[in-house]
Structure formats: structure tokens, C-alpha cells
Amino acid sequence: MPIKILIADDHPLIAEGIKNIFENLKDYQVVTIAKNGKEALEFISKHLVDIALLDIDMPIMDGIECAKKIISDFDEVKVAMLSMHQESSIIKNLIEIGVKGYMLKTIPSEELLQAIKNIYNGKEYFSSDVTKALLTEDYSGFHKYKKTSPLVEDLTTREKEIIKYISQGLTNIQIGEKLFISPRTVDTHRTNIMRKIDVHNVASLIRFAFQNGLIS
Amino acid sequence: MPIKILIADDHPLIAEGIKNIFENLKDYQVVTIAKNGKEALEFISKHLVDIALLDIDMPIMDGIECAKKIISDFDEVKVAMLSMHQESSIIKNLIEIGVKGYMLKTIPSEELLQAIKNIYNGKEYFSSDVTKALLTEDYSGFHKYKKTSPLVEDLTTREKEIIKYISQGLTNIQIGEKLFISPRTVDTHRTNIMRKIDVHNVASLIRFAFQNGLIS
């Protein structure tokens, strides 16, 4: 029983290109190519479909509207989006709607097959490209991102360990007990840490640690 | 010519489990299992390795340190991270460092194979789980998995203001000057804050503030 796939894209060349990927593979079957969201919905209401691959930019009914309707009315159909662009706000929205995947059209064919398989098996799939774009995106407006200070490089493993415990609210004595060292040694580490990153109290230290990913 | 893989993980069971995935596959070869970053580096300096799969939490030298060194010193080795957690703050750092992949240890074996293949071929791979976590995280900061504590509600405007100044590393005297109040009053606010959110030192206070979006 092959996985039944619906493709919705208003560009026939692209749609055919995608269809070709599944050609000659007995595990996959492209059951139709829809030119817009409306056609896709009509087909789904009359035929069995496992996975709907929707382009986002389509005339008459776009992929997002279409995805909403499919997910609310035909919950046995799993929806994945194909797009040229990577806009995090849209993607976030799509996930809330309940799509199972988001892929760029630049996806390699074998990765697409893997993605379809994953989604068919109840998992989710999002392009690595998308992930990276999101991670390297500048979130200005939501929160500020500070690069890791070069000062972090100067900290030794032990010092980072000490910072971790300080952030947990432990006193030098308690930290000493945890690490089986003298509280005076912890104090020495503290002093060295403070000197290295040029702060002069715990508050600034913890702030620095947070902003540089030393604690979370 | 199989893809030569180095695995670094201080938990032998996990490392062996990962190794088993590649067993009997002629395209992949696990050339060694390192117990920490140091061992991994030593091996790489002496042997040919295509891909280094590093756990993040390791003793002696953790995966992040190790990744940095590998990427700076052995740029023919592609580095991918394996982790138990989805820590978006450090994933971003990792990408800047230059790692090619980030996967959760819950990754299915076939997906891991696909990931390794992608990375070997110069692409990148990031777990869908990670992507989704990033997309659905609330953008109040990097500190996603902590919900706002109900205790925050108890804090007055003045108290939050005091917290802000404390986080900037100001002493009670300096805060008093800023707000034109006595340092003793600042002290009173401090005490009240501590009582309300049930912490007993500045470190815990700042941590709380970060995790609840009071400061950033």
C-alpha cells in the first residue's frame, strides 16, 4: 500500500518535478496535482489521501488557508508545506495550525522522501535550512541576542563549574562540600572569575553567565 | 571507502548503542569511541576521521570545547552534536562555532544515518524536534523551558525596579542614589523580594529574574 500524496502548486513545472521524484517508487504514489487550495480540498473530500504537500503561494486559496481547512475537516490527512521562503513568523503560525512539516523547495529528493516517510509515520519534519535560518536569524524585536563575550574563553573548566554552582545559590562552603575542596579555594576561584570578566559582585556575574550561555 | 565516524560520549551504553547502528553497514565505520573531549581530540590528531559525533555533557572536556578545537584545528573533520536536551541558547552558539548538525539522542537510527550522510556530503542537519522547540518557544528570552512563576505576580512595581538595578550590579547605596531613597529602604525591598520569591541570596534572585523575564 503506497503512501498517497497530493501535490498542490500553481507552477506545473515544479509540481511535475516533485511528482517525478516519486515516479517508479512503489512506496509512494502521487494521486493528483492541484493548482490551488480549492482544487486540493475538493480532491481530498472525494478521495483518500495520506499526505498533502502544499505550496504556500497559490492563487484562489493559498496554502495556509488550505492547510487550516484540511486539518480541521480531514484529520487523517497529514499536511506538509513546501515553500520558497523561510519566514519564521509564518512557520510558527503553521505549526500552531498543526502542519507536520515545512520544507524548502531546494530540498534534495532523497531528503524529501525521508521527510514524507517520517511524516507518514506520525513524526514531523522541518528542513535543516529552516532550522538554521531560525537559529541564525536576528530576533530583534523579540529579544536581543548577545554574542558570546571573548572573555568566556579565559574561563577554565573549573571556573565555569564554580559559576554554575554560584548560580544555584550555593555559598562557598556549600560549593566546597560539593566539589570536595576548601571554601577558601572556592573563594579564590570566585576572585579569579571576577577579575577575568571584570565584574565585582554576584549579580553581575550571574547576568554575565546568563548572557553568555554558561547557565540557563 | 566508508565514512569514518568518531563517537564521543561518557556513557558507554549510549556510545555502544550508537555504534551498533552503524554495525554491518559498509558505508559507515565507527573508528573509535572516546569517553571525553580530550580523548576525541587525541584520536583525531593521530587518525583520519570524517565525522565527529560529540555528546555535549562530558567530563574533563565537554563537547562544546571539543567542537571548537576540532573545527579550528582539523577543518576536514565535520562535527555534529548529540544531546539529551534542546537548549536553544547553546545551539545558536554551536552554529556560530561551525558545527554541522545537532541531534537529540532520541533520534531514530535511520534518521541518524541520513543525517550523517547529509553532513558527510557537506550539508547540515538539525533535528526536527529542535526546530519545533525553537519555533514554539516563547520568545521572552533564551530561557524557554521555564514558565513564568506565579510568584512574579506578588512583586510590586518598585520591587521589580529594584531587581533591575540589582541585576546591573549596583549596591544598595548606588540604588538608593538612583531612586533618591535611603539604602536602608533598598535593603527593606530586598528583604521583601527575597521573602516573596523564597530565595536567600543574590545569585538565586538574578537567576529567578532571568528565568521569569524580569531582566534580559
Add this chain to the structure above:
DNA sequence: TTAAATCTACGGTAAACAACGTAGCCAATT
């Protein structure tokens, strides 16, 4: 084989903090 870095540890001092209680003033609410 030096030299440098790291982790360890201590003595001493001044500053800052944490916690207790008490209390007046003001504004908003009951």
C-alpha cells in the same frame, strides 16, 4: 627543561548582604 597555566589553600580586612523587628506616611478601598 624552563615557563606558563591550573587547581589547590590560607590569612586578613572592609564591604555588602540577609534577616529579624519596628514604624510612620500615603493612597485606595471598604
Add this chain to the structure above:
DNA sequence: AATTGGCTACGTTGTTTACCGTAGATTTAA
């Protein structure tokens, strides 16, 4: 008119931190 909550302020006490210097042991790098 009385109460409540928030901001102000002080006395006091013990704990903890921040910083200064010194220094041995061990590992790493030059």
C-alpha cells in the same frame, strides 16, 4: 472611619562576599 497595601526608614546581628597577597602541587606547552 477604618483597613489594607505599598513605599519609606532605622537598629541590630551574624553571615557572606570581594579583594589583597602568597604559595605549593601538578599538568601542559614552548
